[in-house]
Amino acid sequence: MAAASGKHKDTYRATAVFLVLTGLLYLIDKWVGFGHLRLPWVMQKDTMLLYAAIIFLWFKSDKSVGLILLGIWLIQNIGLVISLLGQMSTFLLPATLLVIGVLLYFLSSRG
Structure with missing residues (x-):
């Protein structure tokens, strides 16, 4: 059992960081409101997916989950990618x- 928990430690850490970030952003949005700061994109669903991708790429030794999330984000935002290129x-x-x-x-x- 200890080997299994050690094996998934980076997954738990990445998930924890993502949940903390999401919670903080949600609270800040409720108190201040990113819309009032002209930053409505901060709380959009696809931006949350990008946050998750970056966190999983950063904290997880196996980069496959982060790369898949990043690929999904790129597909969802293909118009933005094409306009930037x-x-x-x-x-x-x-x-x-x-x-x-x-x-x-x-x-x-x-x-």
Whole structure:
């Protein structure tokens, strides 16, 4: 049992940090209101997903959960990503998706 709890220690830590951050942001939003500060994006659902992705990438030794959350955030915000990339996104985004897909396929077939 001790080995199992040690194995998941970084997952618990990342989850705890995310819950504390979410709680703090929620309280600050209720007291001050991010909308009044012209920061309504701070409490949006997709921004919370980005917070979770960053926290899991930072605190968890296995980066797969953080990368999956980050990928979901990127898919949800593809318009923002394309607008930030500008004209470059015409070729860069599809090429990146192809390279990542091929790499994941070969990594999954090795095992």
